[in-house]
Amino acid sequence: MTKSIDFWYEFASTYSYLSVMRIEGEAAKRGVSVNWKPFLLGPIFHSQGWDNSPFNIYPAKGRYMWRDMVRRCRRIGLPFKVPEVFPVHSVKAARVAWVGANEGWGAAYSQRVFTAQFAEGRNIADREVLKEILEELKLESDRIMALIEESPVKDGLRKQTEEATSLGIFGAPSFMVGDELFWGDDRLEEALEWG
Template sequence: MTQKTTRTIDFFFDFSSAYSYVALGKLDAFEAARDVSFVWRPFSLGVVFKETGGSPAKSDSLKGRYITRDVERSAGEIGLPYVWPQPFPFNSIPAARAFYAIAETDPRMAQLFARAVFAASYGLGKDLSDADQILGVVAELGLDREDMAGRMGGDQARAKLKAVTDEALRLGIFGAPMFLAEGELFWGADRLDQLGHWLDRGGW
């Protein structure tokens, strides 16, 4: 009997993207409902903004005020706790590098790390641009804090984050979160439903 291969969808996200946190709250149910697997790919949205001329909405602008309420409402709709991290937006590069340092040997643990970072930053409002906070998450997961302190700033983790960010730009990714399924891009946590409908209609 031929073993069925689970189809994969690339999940491009930035730790400093509030909507990426909202999307995270929907991934498990989506995977279970459609027998797909998300490949987690943190990238630097700040670098993408510089290359594309994009920018985050200012918190005191009309759009910024709407986004603030929309994120809180969207998180509440799916039962996610939400506290705006301070500062926001924050420097997500250290956390992304730590993710790739962990993923070098244990991709599953890297996902657990990412979930823990999102929970600490948006669930508790902690500053996850701070290396000590990141290493605290590492320690809570039972990983070696001192080892990770060196590896998250190492050349390999830096190169991996740069490579994924460069690839994101080549693929036409301009925001977070974005999902890539067989060359088709879907932007935003609210597009997961549309992605699901596309798959249900045979989008593959």
């Protein structure tokens, strides 16, 4: 039986970018398979009384995070550019990723979308940007962009976000191995080596 890890990520989350780009390589080294689980932090933050990213609500924390991201990306050799809008409205990107996770292209798509946002400064709230990415990946962009306006996909992502909440997830990226929760890109290796 292959060991597997559930990878919970949010498209508007800066630190999720690090794990989105690192997880498949680190998991492969350890023979672990990855279940990509996109979700929305918005409803979780909202239930904590936040109507914005904590990095915007608490300016010292925000200034630190942007500097830390520059240093982290340099350390691991990832390009990085501060996006024009933060946090981006991520629901469409996440719905497409939910479809992708079910159809087997969630990882490649998500890596491409995070790169578009955090390396290329593109606005991933824009349907056209998502459509172009699907086309680059040779996926049926019209079918997929129509699907994300339908109830099964909307409900699927909503349920996945509820599942995150019920697991005790409060930030992104998060990792679950069995019942064990790990939070933050800094815990990726520990999570992959757990148990």
